[in-house]
Amino acid sequence: MLDPLFKPRSVAIIGASNNPLSIGHIIIQNLIDHGFKGPIFPVNPKNPYIKSFKAYKSVLDIPDEVDLVNISIKNTLVPMAIEECGKKGVKFVIVHTAGFKEVGGEGEALEKQMVEIAHKYGMRVYGPNSQGIQNSDEDVSVYANFTFVPMTQGNISILAQSGGVGEVLKLHLDKIGMGIRMYASYGNECDVSMNEILEYYGQDDGAKVIMLHIETLKDPIGFLEIARKISKIKPVLAVKSGKTKEGLKAVSSHTGTLMEKDVTTDVIFRKAGVIRFDTQDEMIQTAIALSSQPEPKGNRVAIVTNTGGPGILAVDECIQAGLELAHLTDDTKAFLKERLMPMASLENPVDVIATAGPEHYGAAIEGLMNDPNVDSILINFISAPFVDLDGIAATIAEWGPKATKPIVVVLMTIEKWGRLLRTIRKGGIPVYEFPETGAKVLINMTRYGLYRHAAETEFPKMDVKKADVDKLFGGLGEGYISQADAFAALDAYGIPTVKMIKASGEAEIKSAAKDLSFPVVLKVDAKEIVHKSDEGGIALNLKDKDELIAAWKVMDKKFSKHNPAYVVQEQLGEAVETIIGVNNTEGIGPIIMFGLGGIFVEVMKDVQFRLCPLSRGDADGMIADIRGQAILEGVRGKAGADVESLKDILLRISQLAMDHPRILEMDLNPVFSFAPGKGSKVVDIRIRLAGK
């Protein structure tokens, strides 16, 4: 429990100082300025008073109990201070000092030593190299942090790996008069972890929204489990910096090479229901809306406007953001016709016209709030000087607390009418400067709404022969396995494969020819030959036995040094070429990929990734979200693909990867998918295993 950290009854400061630029001084000042509710105990070996507080030479001299100690002294002195805190019975220490693990060597040793001492006394360490914590709860009001943005009460909690970014998030909220709930920038995570804090925020009823800034996830799977639970209750929003390629176990597979732009974070966030943002701005604007407004259940927006031109731009920007214009019901139109002015437009966007007064705005909001075709409302309000502006703002504000669908306002006004903005915000309705921002916020709220209202996820268990694969892999060492073995593994998992016969030498090739109907395909099968197609190890469309034998002779000459096996396969008919892959990523587990084959993968990088295990919804989404989706549906008179069988294969591959963690990578490439109802077949596969 982190209560003594975020709700300390008393705080001591080791490194307290009268120098106003020192961390020890700034923290005392912040505690005083924000009215900390408990006693403050400066610790300073020389000065008997710090900022009018009695100071103590050691934490051991403090006459009362101490929950939390902030430490900002030289790094080498920290372990001794920790020892004293332990003896004193302190619950948590926050180490602001830098010069630990992040500098390596001696620093790393110091950090380890510090944690060992603390744990000896059952004490926890936050940091080091950390900014601190804040909690605006009026019963506590603790600002144990050395930064500068004033703290006011609010219901958005912030957890930031970079203190700088955390500060920026706070200051943008402060700038528009929004407070925060709790704040933490946790530094090196030597003991108290990011995941623990996130879990704590999740349990805090005072936090309606959580904002994260992440650079690296130290324990991604722990994060996934915690974030997943929380995001069903309240929104978790995140920006992650450094969107660059990450270190993967292997990049020899297609799947691996396509895993750019930190796919790992994407798949974890997606599975956890964490809404990811590219920019801080968009995250903050969305957090503000979610902190007071319900999330929409769909993406159908209705727009209320009092001017034509800006109304059209708002429509453009809503559609660009991914929203749809709601089709209003006849009931709504009849209601609006009765209540709005004669010149008003009763279609969406509802133009109440420039001379509309409070009663017209009220009617427009009421009509749209009751329309079952509307998921969210955007009000585009330009302050025309000839109407009752204050009345309009008050009417909009009244709807804040009773809204059953989110309302956002785009207010276009000048300084002297700034009070309109404050009035609307007081009603809990977010106000933006540009329709673009309002539209983006609504689409982001919708992303969360769809996640939250989705059915609980189940990971289907398919009927497979796991033991067969256990046995098969049991006999295999590290590295690529033969194609025949790989096909056997797929067979055991009920994954349809092209009909094929393994053969070595001319006699077996000839015999194989008997059991297949021509035309056939001949492929070489040896671990050493990885890119078969490029190396001339595949012969297609062999029409009869003679052509087959001739092709085999060519390959036999070329590859004789590897003494390879061969595979004879049936030649398949017209199909959509797809690719399915798995990359077992360190610390995260198998990530599965789906894409359209050939150029779509190579040039367009049109692929989808998900973290295993897959739910049916995951499999649906992987297929629905690729850009070349139309190919699967059939274009240019073609029949398209059998999407259902592809989903089934994805689920089975996910299970294969989960059941057998020795699978480092798999490329099913190509997987041929025939017309709807005609199934799909894996044509070629490569599997690489870890050592036993």
Added chain:
Amino acid sequence: MLDPLFKPRSVAIIGASNNPLSIGHIIIQNLIDHGFKGPIFPVNPKNPYIKSFKAYKSVLDIPDEVDLVNISIKNTLVPMAIEECGKKGVKFVIVHTAGFKEVGGEGEALEKQMVEIAHKYGMRVYGPNSQGIQNSDEDVSVYANFTFVPMTQGNISILAQSGGVGEVLKLHLDKIGMGIRMYASYGNECDVSMNEILEYYGQDDGAKVIMLHIETLKDPIGFLEIARKISKIKPVLAVKSGKTKEGLKAVSSHTGTLMEKDVTTDVIFRKAGVIRFDTQDEMIQTAIALSSQPEPKGNRVAIVTNTGGPGILAVDECIQAGLELAHLTDDTKAFLKERLMPMASLENPVDVIATAGPEHYGAAIEGLMNDPNVDSILINFISAPFVDLDGIAATIAEWGPKATKPIVVVLMTIEKWGRLLRTIRKGGIPVYEFPETGAKVLINMTRYGLYRHAAETEFPKMDVKKADVDKLFGGLGEGYISQADAFAALDAYGIPTVKMIKASGEAEIKSAAKDLSFPVVLKVDAKEIVHKSDEGGIALNLKDKDELIAAWKVMDKKFSKHNPAYVVQEQLGEAVETIIGVNNTEGIGPIIMFGLGGIFVEVMKDVQFRLCPLSRGDADGMIADIRGQAILEGVRGKAGADVESLKDILLRISQLAMDHPRILEMDLNPVFSFAPGKGSKVVDIRIRLAGK
């Protein structure tokens, strides 16, 4: 000349009133509030005084000369008022009143009548249904407009088709303390046109940047000519609303159906050097920067930051926006090493660290300003409370006037340090809240910089036989022409086509077989059969004469009712399939399209459009900008395309379309492009002509 409109020496108001909510009143108030430099003459038939000014019963009673008259009386009374203005010798009238062409019928007739009367007296009409004009020039200071955003002096001129959008643009500038130069929202354009005003802004030295809001271009080619001249001197920025499909002359061609999302505006803006924006916000932020900072010559940005986390986010957002991180020279690094603090990072982003003072910021800016590898500078400045913030702001501001590359600042601070923002802005350096905004502004400035510094455009004249095509088309009527005729037109323009022989009946087919080397392709050729491939009118890969005759017999049976001709073509080798098309768009002229064939066009809509005539730069850009560019370069071991011959074909097709305006549409589909140096060939073509 629009001087009497934008620089009137005196203004009369017909419809002047003491009712503070009337347009006639608000305009007088706006003129007074902004200190109009000339006399104001209210015209009112009843009241002898309006707002303490002597009022006149008729404009004819005014004792002095009147340059400009604002009219806001009932629509039916306007023509008589115009007549009086004409008699008085007024130069310009602004008609605010609505109820003219936009309502049709009688209104349309009134509008026509109004213009006729005015022109009889050599007087010009602005509007009707218009907001008015403004000019902040201190010698004039005219606010002949009935809206509410206060006017201060600035150097950005605004021209808005929607008065509502115009107002929003003004208020966002006002909000951050920026003024404007001139403003116009021109309503119905019955006489004074948008293009005239644009040209006038272009000649006005007081305007450094022009912002446009456009819904429809009334005279696109006129706009193109004017905007093109201006944008070589000063930036012209535009938002256009209603990004929906536009009316085209024909949509039966591939090219036509792909012309979604108002391609016509895009091609005109591109040719005119007008920088288009999706959102008002981005346009305004870019205008602010361009109004005081030089445009960059390339996209290599250097970042100065005083914190790690926000610095990383700034890097992400610059790269996402399309900028590149500049590689600093060794000289720069040495300079920075000498001048910055020991802990500072000397690579890009340059982290001056949190404790940096004014001298360190100054050194960082100086170093980057002198580095030849740097095109622009983004300063990421978070207000750490323990340094000389005012000094830092002043140092940055000093660089404003002497910057040879643009500087933008992302300032992250709180209310109490708002003066920092004002200090930096006073230096002419734009300040943004988020790195994302700064990055987007820099990339938009770069778009302008690249246009402005590009060599003057030439439209190459290829050596072609225009007269041959004149003769050919002279014998043809409206509609699709035969393939043989289309090929003849291409031949005359030096465009390589597949070798083919036209043939009818078995004897000619047999004879054609003699002149071509097998394999060959047989195609039916009749106007009625538009989708040959779908209708079974193409037989590929015919190996010998017998196969050819057999294929012909099948088609002959199928198509006998059309009594068609046939074409026998050589079968081509491996090539990249591309598509080139032309759509002759009403009021604009031929728009040319290039894309990769097949799925890239059908599914990915991966095509580029340009307005004819093409420059060499246009042809280069069309090919460089498609997303599937890698296909042309060669992927998966393939040789790729002969890009030079594709460019040559594009230029020749552009010339064909320009020389023969009867060409309504052309689809060259496919155009096979062979390996580099091996040329390209048009395989199939459809041309549709207008009537003679």
